[in-house]
Amino acid sequence: MRNWLYLHGRSFLRALHRLGEQPFGTLLSALVMGIALALPAGGYILLDNVASLARGVSGTPEISLFLDETPDVAAQTEDIQHKLKAEPAVASIRYVPRDEALRQLESNGLGDVLGGLAANPLPDAFVVTLRSDDPGVYDALTAKMRGWAGVTHVRLDSAWVKRLSALLELGRVVLLVLAVLLGLALVIVTFNTIRLQILTQTSEIEVSRLLGATNRFIRRPFYWFGSLQGILGGLIAVGAVWLGVVVLTEPVARVAETYGAVIALTGPNWQQSAAVVGFAAALGWLGAALSVRRHLRGA
C-alpha cells in the first residue's frame, strides 16, 4: 500500500514536471479545454437560475375557482369545499373571500386603480393546489370543476409554468448534447497531447522497459498527465463561469428592475464546481487511456 502510494506519488510528480516543462503548451491546452467546458457549464448555471426564478414566482401550480354571486353564499361555499375535500388529488384548499382579494391587490400597489371603483369587483374564490403535477390530472379535475354549480370560472395558473418548464427541459437536452460533443473534443485534444508526449519520451520508455518497468509503470504518468490537464481545464471553466456571473449580475439586475423584479444571479456552488472539475479530469483520463492504448502497444 505504501509502495503503491509512493509509485503514484512519483508518477504524479513526474507528470507535474512534464506539465511544467511546457508551460505555454499546457496553458494553451488547458484554456481550450476550459473554454469548451465553460460553454455547457455556463449554460447549465443560466438554466438553473431561470428555473429557480420560475419556482420562486409560481410555487406549486395552483387552480383558482371563482364563485358565483348568490344570496346564500355560506351554503354554496360549504358545498364546494365538501366537493374539493372529497377529491383525492387535492393537496390544499384555501378560501379567499372577495374582501381579502381586494386587500391583496391594494397591498400590491394597485390601490390607486381600485380606489376609483365604487364597489369591489372581485368574486369570492377557492385556491387549490394538487398533489401531482401531472397535466392529465389537472385537465380532468378542471373539467370536472367547471361543471359544479356556483363555479363561474376555473383558472389554471400553471400554464406558463408548464411552458417554461418544457422550455427548460429542451434547454437541458441541448446543453447535454453540447456537453457530449465538447467532451468528445476534449478527449480528442488529450489523446493528441498524450500522443506527442509519448513521441518525445520514446527513449525514456525504451530504457524503462529494459530496466524492468511494467506497462502499468510506464502508462501511469500519462494517465496523471491527462487528468491533471483536465483538472486545469475544469478549473479554468469554473473560473470563466464565475467571471461571467460577476460580469452579468449588474446588467441583469438592471433589466430585471425595469420589470419590477429582483433577480440575483448565483454562480455554481461548490458541488457543481467540483462536478465540472471532476468531469474534466475524467475526460482527460479517458483521452490519455485511449492514447496510451493506441500508442504504447507492445514491448
Add this chain to the structure above:
Amino acid sequence: MIVFDNVVKHYPGGYTALDGVSLKIETGELVIISGHSGAGKSTLLKLIPAMERPSSGSVWLNDQDVSRLPRRAIPYLRRNIGLVLQENRLLFDRTIYDNILLPLIINGHPPGDAGRRVEAALDRVGLHGREREFPSGLSGGEQQRVAIARAFVNRPSILIADEPTAHLDPAYAAEIAELFNSFNSAGVTVLVVTHDVALFRHWSPRRLALAHGRLMEE
C-alpha cells in the same frame, strides 16, 4: 545458471545471427565472449533478458524458459539482470543521480534506501559529488560508468555488458574491467562481450568465441 539449448536466431530478411548455439554458464562465472563484427555476440546477449526471442531452441535462466516467457513476466525477469548495452542509453534530460535511481524506482524501492544505494553506486564508479550533473557534460568513459552504476544499483544476480570498453582510453578500460571483476568476486554472474580479451586475463575468465553464429570454447 544460464543455458542455451541449440539456439538458432534468424533476423527478418533471412540473416542467421546464431546458428545452433548450446552453452551452459554456472552461477558466479565470469565469461568473456569475443568474435568478429557481425558474429552474433550482441544477439546472444539480448536473448537472456528476452530483448530478442530465438527462432528455435530455448534459453533457460535458472529454471525459467526465458524464450517462452509470457510478455507480462518479462519486466520481472529484467529486474534481476543488469544490462550495459553497446549504446549506453542514458537519459540525457535527467541528472546522473536520477539516471542511476531509475531502476530502483521501477523496482519500487523505498526512497530512503534507494538514495543510499545510489550514493554507494556513485562511489563505486568514482563519480561521487557529480550526481547533480547531466550526462551530456561527461566524457564517454564517465557516461559508461554511469551506465554501469545503473546496471548494478539494483543488485542483480547477472550482469551483462556489450563491449563496455569500446571507444575508451586504455586506463579507463582497465578500471572498468576491474569493476566487473569486483562484481564477479561478490558472486554475480558476469558476461562481457569484448574485443579486448587481454583486459580480463588476470582473473582467468572463461573465454568463448563466436564466429558466423557458431560458438567455440577457447
